[in-house]
Amino acid sequence: MFKLNFKIAMRNLWKNKVFTFINIGGLAIGMASCLILLLYVAYEMSYDKQFTHHEKTYLAIDNLTANGQITSWPWTPAPMAREIRDKIPGVAYTSHSTFPEKTLISYKHNNFKKQAIYADPSFLKILDYKFIKGNPALALKQVNTVILTETLAKSLFGSEDPINKIIKLGNTENLKVEAVIEDIPINNSIRFDYLLPWALNEKHNPPLKEPNWKSNVCMTLVQLKDNQFFNQVNNQMKGIYKRNRTISSSEAFLHPVSKMHLYDKFENGKSTGGKIDQLRIFLMLAFSILLIACVNFMNLSTARSEKRAKEVGVRKVIGSSRKSLISQFMLESMLLAFIGMLIAFTLLEISLPYFNALLHMELTINYKDWKFWSVLVSLTLLTGFVAGSYPAFYLSSFEPVKVLKGFNTAGNSSLSIRKILVVFQFIFAACLIVCTAVIYQQLNYVRNKPIGYNKAGLIDIFAEGKIRTKSQLLLIKNQLLKSGAVTDVTYFSQSLDDGGNNTSDFSWAGKKPSDIFIFNYRNTGYDFTKTTGAKMLSGRDFSPKYKDSATIIINEAAVKIMGLKNPVGTVIKYANQPLTIIGVMEDFVMESPYKRAEPMAISYNMNEIYTIIARLNPNQNVSNSVNKIDDIIKTMNPDFPVERHFVDESFETKFHNEKLLGILSNWFGGFAIFISCLGLLGLALFMAEQRKREISIRKVLGASNLNIITLLNKDFIKLVAIGNLIAFPVAYLLINNWLASYSFRIAISILPFAIAIGLSLLITILTVSFQSIKVVKSNPADSLKNE
Known part of the structure; x- marks a missing residue:
């Protein structure tokens, strides 16, 4: 029996090549997307579990x-x-x-x-x-x-x-x-x-x-x-x-x-998540894409219901049971899922190097791991079962007498189910479009938000070995300025975008002994604001014109913490040593660009300098300037390799997780939308098949091609509108929850929702019109000659 069903399945698939190609293509893309996302999630979940007693x-x-x-x-x-x-x-x-x-x-x-x-x-x-x-x-x-x-x-x-x-x-x-x-x-x-x-x-x-x-x-x-x-x-x-x-x-x-790795976010002293939240999104995305692929299979299978109805009727007349028919359709589904998995596996191997380069990871397939093969087989069987279940039970339910007499197989209930499935697809697609648009808006907002200094053209040079002495640091500054490669040079106790080096040893008049306040504490040299472009709100920067051994500069956040009305000239203490505030600097981003600036204090101390900060000459070629800088540092410090980086490049690394979320959402959201187009095509095929006599009569009575295309598109536009209406509140809740974790965030505007509506309508009209044009160009006599 299995051999016979297998032959029939192969014959049906070969006979309907276009249908088979679309079905396998949808399943393959869906399964490949699901596999890549699962591989990424598994890689992230495997962090820090290599040790014997990690648990x-x-x-x-x-x-x-x-x-x-x-x-x-x-x-x-x-x-x-x-x-x-x-x-x-x-x-x-x-x-x-x-x-x-x-x-x-x-x-x-x-x-x-x-x-x-x-x-x-x-x-x-x-x-x-x-x-x-x-x-x-x-x-x-x-x-x-x-x-x-x-x-x-x-x-x-x-x-x-x-x-x-x-x-x-x-x-x-x-x-x-x-x-x-x-x-x-x-x-x-x-x-x-x-x-x-x-x-x-x-x-x-x-x-x-x-x-x-x-x-x-x-x-x-x-x-x-x-x-x-x-x-x-x-x-x-x-x-x-x-x-x-x-x-x-x-x-x-x-x-x-x-x-x-996964739970690195803490709020009020408790672990509240972290990257695990992102993985949950990708896990949901993986199975949603696979489900959309299965929905397409259902739509495309039931769209051909009239052609398969006579086959079902004849087979029931000659003695086939409903159970054997269900087995036949499920076998076809499993066969398509298996072929789709082979293609998906090929797509996975081809695309892995690209995604590894994109994500800066080393995702690999361990062919010796039984877990991998278990997931692969389970995913194939699950896809085949989910995709084939509805068509199998639906098609096998036809009554032979009615279908052989030309009974219309598709009732209102089946049509409603297919409409519900398409609405579901567009709910998911609209949510993805809205969320991806907001992610990019938030990323661009934080990336372009003022950070308190001008990072463009700034270079951090690590100072170590011989060049850490005050005399050598001053000599390097003179050499760099003399070379013409830079316009300004200053010093800092660490890289501009590094965190750490915190202290609670500051005290001031009015501070309670029991109160504890944490400050970012840094050391610098002269020309800090001039070089970095940081802004002094009041007072002055450190200068060789003054004796700045017992002075300090604080930022706006520190002024608020201390409650100082006229901070410049105020004496505070650090480790019981009195320091006079000579300036107040505008807050600037050092650690996370998503959080408000912490209180910061900067002292003049050339003995605690580990970084030289230089601003490149905008009138010089960047490569030539960098080479000159490297040559000067290497000449003065030959025992150490030159370690430098562009501040704006290192600043970009702070957006890694958000960029990753945006990139993956964009790619796999695009795949989901593409697969949804196949679902629309499936329903368009079904509708065209059911309404071909109606369309023929309308053409005979004088309806134009545009009227008929509009008629066919109207029903699908309604489905898209319903899908968007349901999707927008869901998308708003999801994206608002995601934005809640950021101190600096955009207000959710109407633009992402407008983009979702526009794209949904465009995709629908193009997809349905593609099939509708084929229908309206057909000869009405071919549909009406048997009536």
């Missing part, structure tokens, strides 16, 4: 109540790890480590600036990286040692055995290579190129040895003996700051390492 490994988070709000960050005091290990039961291991930072490492003539982490031996017990060479039991216990990743070891030593070789850190410190580990997977939040002992960090920074609970300087990892201890450990973590520091507004809690 009971946690990151300590500091909830700091300051500036009238709770701020959560992963920076914690150095003694926290030992305190947890020694005094809280249920803990297996604790570790403290720095966050990754680029540091020069060299061997002979090979010099590289790579990401380094200082960590204690327990770090490798919690995160059990695979050792290629060396003894894991001895790792990170000696002071002047280093552990390299496989790629860095090859870059430094080539084919040589790196073990026990001596390399240099920052061209000053000799380190012995004690081990080589596998490269850190890309889907790992804690990424580095080499590991250094925590004892070496203490050697360079002796204050780290002191039990200082005031300074958050490291990342603390905690691995529990079992997750049954979680509540007990987490509750005791809450008071760990106050037990060790009398005045503290901080509380600590445990956050799963496996959620670092």
Whole structure:
């Protein structure tokens, strides 16, 4: 029986090539889109789960109540790890480590600036990286040692055995290579190129040895003996700051390492989501596209109902049961789904390199993974079943006597179901159009919003080695200005768009001792506002005309926090040292462009400068100017590679998630709309088939082609209008909820909804008219000759 049904199915598919091509094309595009999105979601969901005991490994988070709000960050005091290990039961291991930072490492003539982490031996017990060479039991216990990743070891030593070789850190410190580990997977939040002992960090920074609970300087990892201890450990973590520091507004809690990547958003001290929200959108998008493809299959199958009705009638007359007919139609559906999956799989392989380049990822298909094949087979069967279920049960229900006498097979109920399905498609399409338009509006708004300085033409140059002294920094400034490559030069304690370096040590008249306020604290040199284009609202910038050793500049946000009416000239204190405010600067964006500026204070201190900021000469060629800058820095600091970047380019990276959401929504929204067009075509075919006699009579009675095309389009325009009316409130709620997470956001205007209406109508008219023109050009005699 199966063999017979298979032959009939193949014959039907081959006989109706256009119908088969459209059906398979819709299913293939739908399944390929679904697979790519599922592959992306699976990749993101796999973050930080490579370790043996990842499910009971946690990151300590500091909830700091300051500036009238709770701020959560992963920076914690150095003694926290030992305190947890020694005094809280249920803990297996604790570790403290720095966050990754680029540091020069060299061997002979090979010099590289790579990401380094200082960590204690327990770090490798919690995160059990695979050792290629060396003894894991001895790792990170000696002071002047280093552990390299496989790629860095090859870059430094080539084919040589790196073990026990001596390399240099920052061209000053000799380190012995004690081990080589596998490269850190890309889907790992804690990424580095080499590991250094925590004892070496203490050697360079002796204050780290002191039990200082005031300074958050490291990342603390905690691995529990079992997750049954979680509540007990987490509750005791809450008071760990106050037990060790009398005045503290901080509380600590445990956050799963496996959620670092996806759940990185905190509000009022609690995890509220993050990238997981975006993944949920893509997951919904994946299955919605697949569902639209299945809906098209239903529409196209039932559109041919009259042709299949006689076949059903004849087969029932000669003894076929309804069950066997259902099996026949389901087999055809499964066959189409299988062919569609083969094409979808091919499209997936072809498009993966493009999407990897677009998303800056390495999405791959693991052919050895049984989970992949399980998903592939399940998706094919699900698609075949969903797509074929309605046509199978609908077509197999025809009564043989009626259909063989020419009974009109399509009743009002079936037509209504198809209309509902098309309305559903346009609800989804209209929502996508509105949401994508608002995402791009929001992205452009924040990207073009004033940020407090002019980032165009600014270059950050990292200052290290010989050029970190005041005399060398001044010499570089003179050389750069003399070269003509730049017009202005200043200095900063870090890159303009970097966060961190916060303090609560500022005090002023009227501040209560119990109040805690966090300030971004920076150091600079002369000509800061002139170079960056930052605006002074009152007072002055630092200048060689004055003695600025005990002066400070604050921003608008700091003025509001302090409640100062006439800030210029006011004396405040930092760590009990008096400082006079000489200027108030307009707020400018350093961290997130989506949030309001934090209070900031800037001092003049050339001993704490790590970045040279230069403004390119607009009258010079950019490439030539950059080459001149590189040559000057390289000549004055030959032991270090030149590390610089354009400020506007690094600023763009802050929009990565939103750009990604916009790009994927645009691409797969386009696919969904294209597949929806096939659905419209399916219903247009059905309507034309059912109304061909009516159309023929109208033509005989004198109706013009335009009248008939308008008549056929009118019904579909109604469906689109209903779809949009339902979609707009849904889209408004979705996009308003998405915008709610941003401090700076656009007002939802009528424009995205107008775009959705315009595109929906255009797509409908073009798609339906394509089929309608074929109908009106047909000879009415062909339809009426048998009447």
